Amino acid sequence: MLINYIKSIGQYFIMIYETFKRMTKTSELRRLILQELDDLIVSSLGIVVFISFFIGAVIAIQTALNFSNPFVPKSLIGFAARQSIILEFAPTFVAIIMAGKVGSYITSSIGTMRVSEQIDALEVMGINSLNYLVFPKIVAMCMFPFVIGISMFVGIIGAYFAGVYGGFLSAEEFLTGLQEDFIPFQVFYAFLKSFIFAFILATVPSFHGYYMRGGSLEVGHAATTSFVWTSVIIIFMNYFITQLLLS
Amino acid sequence: MIKVKDLCKSFGDLDVLKGVNAEFEKGKTNLIIGQSGSGKTVFLKCLLGLIKPNSGVIEYNGKAYKSFSKEEKREISTQMGMVFQGGALFDSMTVGENVVFPLKMLTKMSRKDREKRVDEVLDRVNLGDIHDKLPSEISGGMQKRVSIARAIVNRPNFLFCDEPNSGLDPRTASVIDNLIQEITHEYDITTVINTHDMNSVFEIGENIIYLENGIKAWEGNKDNIYKTDNKKLTDFVYASNLFQKVRITQRRGL
Numbered sequence: 205m206l207i208n209y210i211k212s213i214g215q216y217f218i219m220i221y222e223t224f225k226r227m228t229k230t231s232e233l234r235r236l237i238l239q240e241l242d243d244l245i246v247s248s249l250g251i252v253v254f255i256s257f258f259i260g261a262v263i264a265i266q267t268a269l270n271f272s273n274p275f276v277p278k279s280l281i282g283f284a285a286r287q288s289i290i291l292e293f294a295p296t297f298v299a300i301i302m303a304g305k306v307g308s309y310i311t312s313s314i315g316t317m318r319v320s321e322q323i324d325a326l327e328v329m330g331i332n333s334l335n336y337l338v339f340p341k342i343v344a345m346c347m348f349p350f351v352i353g354i355s356m357f358v359g360i361i362g363a364y365f366a367g368v369y370g371g372f373l374s375a376e377e378f379l380t381g382l383q384e385d386f387i388p389f390q391v392f393y394a395f396l397k398s399f400i401f402a403f404i405l406a407t408v409p410s411f412h413g414y415y416m417r418g419g420s421l422e423v424g425h426a427a428t429t430s431f432v433w434t435s436v437i438i439i440f441m442n443y444f445i446t447q448l449l450l451s
Numbered sequence: 452m453i454k455v456k457d458l459c460k461s462f463g464d465l466d467v468l469k470g471v472n473a474e475f476e477k478g479k480t481n482l483i484i485g486q487s488g489s490g491k492t493v494f495l496k497c498l499l500g501l502i503k504p505n506s507g508v509i510e511y512n513g514k515a516y517k518s519f520s521k522e523e524k525r526e527i528s529t530q531m532g533m534v535f536q537g538g539a540l541f542d543s544m545t546v547g548e549n550v551v552f553p554l555k556m557l558t559k560m561s562r563k564d565r566e567k568r569v570d571e572v573l574d575r576v577n578l579g580d581i582h583d584k585l586p587s588e589i590s591g592g593m594q595k596r597v598s599i600a601r602a603i604v605n606r607p608n609f610l611f612c613d614e615p616n617s618g619l620d621p622r623t624a625s626v627i628d629n630l631i632q633e634i635t636h637e638y639d640i641t642t643v644i645n646t647h648d649m650n651s652v653f654e655i656g657e658n659i660i661y662l663e664n665g666i667k668a669w670e671g672n673k674d675n676i677y678k679t680d681n682k683k684l685t686d687f688v689y690a691s692n693l694f695q696k697v698r699i700t701q702r703r704g705l
Contacts, residue, residue, distance in 0.1 A: 229556055321539040328499055328611075329553050330528030 216411050223339050223407075226332035233340065240344035244306050244406075245351060251305060252298055256289075256355040259297070260362025263288050268372035278373040282381025285363035287390075294355040295394045296442050299401040302348070303434040307409040310341060311430040314413030315423040323414070334414065341406040348402035349395045356394070390450075397445045401438050408434045452477050453498065453609065453641055458507035460493055467493045468504070469665040478639045480632050480655045482646055485662035486687060491645045494662065495613055498643060499533060500524070511609070529557050532602030534612040534631075538594040540586040546573070546597050547582035553605045572600040576630060592623035596630065603634055610635065612644040616651060624648065628655045649688060652676065661687070 227233065267284040314337055317323050326333040360382065368375050412430035416422055453475040460468040467490045475481040483491050496502040498509060500516065509516045511527055519527065533539075540549050547569055554565045573579050576596040586594055595615060602610055612631060616624035632655040635642040644651065652659060656673035661684050669684045676688060 232556060316542075320537055320542075321535045322541055324496075324501055325533065325535060325539040325541075327501055328528065328531060328533040329556060330525050331556055 215415065216407070219334060219338070219411055219414065220407060222332070223334045223342070226335055228331065228336050228339070232336075236336070236340035237343050240340045241347060243309065244341065244344050245347045248302060248305055248351060249354065251301065252351055252355050253358050255301060256294065256298070256358040257362035257365075259293055260285060260289055260359030260364075261366035263293070263359075264363035264367040264372065265370060268367060268370075277377070277381075279377045279381030279384060281367050281373050282363070282378040283384045284381075285367070286360060286382050286386075289359035289363070290356055290390060290394050294352050294359060295398040295401065296438065298352060298355045299348075299398065299405065299438050300435050302351075302401075302405055303409075303431055303438060306345075306405055307430050307434045308427040310406070310409035311413040311416075311427040312423050314410055315416045315426050316420075318414065318416055319419055319423060337414070338407065338410045341410060342403065345402040345406040346399070348405065349398045352395065352398040393445075393449050396449070397442065400441055400445065404434060404437050404441065408437060452510075452512060453643065454508075454510040454513075455498070456508040456510075458494070458497060458504050458509065460490075460497060460502065460504045467665050468497070468507075470507070471662070471665070471667050473660050473667060473670075475641050475643050476658060477641045478636060479642070479657040480635050481641070481643045481658045481660070482652060482656045483643065483660050483662060484647055484652060484687070486647070489662040490665040491647075491662055492613060495611055495643065495645045499531065499611055500528065529605060530608040532605065532607035532610045534595070534598045534602050534610070534615050536614045536617055538586070538591075538598040540594055540597055540601070542586055545583050545585055546578070546589065549586065549597060550601045550604050553601065557605060568604060569600075572604045573597075575603075575634070576600045592619050592627065595619065595623075595627050599627070599630060599634070603638065606638065608640055610640050610642040612642070612646075614646055614648070615644060616646070616648055621650065624650060625654065631655065632657075652688065663687075 228236070263285050264281055267281045268278075271278070271280060314323075317337070323333045323337070326336055364375075364378055367373050367378050373381075409427075409430040412426045412433070413423075416426040453473075455471060455473040455475075458468050458471040459466070471490075471494060483494060485491050493502060497504045511530075516524070516527070540546075541552065544552065550569045550573060551565050554560055554568060558565075560568070569582075570579070573582070576599050578593060578596050578600065581589060581593065581597075586597070589597070599615075602612075610631070615631060616627045619627065628651050631642060631644065634640070644655075646652070653673050653676075656676070659669075659671055659673065659676060660667055661669035661681075663683050669679065669681045671679065676684070679685065
């Protein structure tokens with residue numbers, strides 16, 4: 205079993221190397237990247253905005269309900285919402301949500317191409333199927349930090365609405381808390397890790413789809429396995445990057 | 452022409468191809484027949500370069516594939532067309548986009564020339580009016596014909612077909628068989644067809660290779676398949692009562 209894991213890790217890195225070899229024709233690549241931007245990024249904005257708004261709101265309410273001490277300033281609700289959203293919720297939890305949405309889509313679409321011999325058809329034509337299929341996804345996912353930026357913004361708006369219109373604190377208090385002890389490096393940290401998560405989100409599901417064997421049932425299994433592994437790797441990398449940059 | 456010498460391929464302990472020798476001539480429909488699991492698909496995939504054999508030599512037009520440079524390997528792959536068992540059409544592309552795909556990716560043809568060539572090959576397979584349809588919107592027989600159109604659009608020197616008429620009704624299967632044979636003669640290409648459809652064998656088998664457990668057990672054509680006394684082959688070919696009757700009729704000279 206351990207040998208199989210080591211083999212898979214090796215195969216994953218070989219896949220990454222092969223992805224950047226023998227590039228597809230530029231005009232076709234441009235079309236594919238735009239297509240992937242639409243499928244992976246634009247189509248995910250709705251769910252990201254929806255979840256971010258309400259999670260932001262819940263963070264504000266829960267923080268407010270847990271601060272019963274009158275000596276604790278109410279502006280702390282804005283501060284706590286900002287810290288939670290920028291440091292963890294937006295980059296990490298949105299990445300996990302994307303692992304479910306985008307990751308499953310990537311694995312099942314590539315897996316279906318494998319099952320129906322479309323990948324073999326590309327190879328027979330002398331096209332590097334890995335470059336054709338995976339490279340545009342990696343490029344498109346480079347826009348993932350942009351999604352995270354939107355998630356941060358909408359999450360804070362959600363916290364503002366729940367906090368202010370829920371009667372927990374005033375708008376001034378929220379804005380004061382939002383600006384309190386702001387460390388710009390933390391935003392850089394959040395974007396850096398979202399960039400790394402984007403690479404994981406594009407490549408790990410592609411790996412599971414590309415190297416799958418069997419029929420349509422196995423496509424489903426591959427999509428599930430891909431979600432599990434993408435989440436595990438993101439959670440581990442989150443710990444690793446945090447240890448490296450913030451501790 | 453394709454020449455295969457002592458081709459061996461195994462997966463772990465399982466020997467799939469055990470020293471196969473074969474010659475596929477230009478301008479002829481060459482058939483590989485055999486039972487399921489006899490190694491036909493692995494053999495075809497070795498010819499296509501999708502599977503690397505353990506040993507043996509595959510020669511294209513007199514030159515061994517092994518000795519090809521990277522550039523030559525890329526060049527030879529552009530000279531190959533493949534009709535997959537399920538068609539392997541790209542789901543997200545229309546029929547027209549599927550057919551033009553090899554031209555877009557592998558040639559520097561102008562858009563106008565590409566469109567002209569696509570019209571030409573779609574007409575050749577009698578599908579002139581379905582350019583804008585998606586593969587899911589057309590029948591299985593049409594998908595096979597689109598797949599043939601895509602395989603020949605680049606004017607290949609080698610055409611490979613993996614069970615081109617599987618899942619089709621006898622009439623459509625016959626249309627596909629005849630179309631492949633006509634194209635082979637018309638374009639003077641080397642065609643290799645992997646099949647276990649006996650109708651194809653008797654209709655278009657100009658050169659037939661019978662594989663049995665990874666070994667070439669017989670070679671001939673559709674005419675001398677009636678006369679053979681090779682038991683393994685006759686057991687395979689005449690497994691159905693209908694073909695047994697055909698054989699008896701042929702032998703009696705009726």
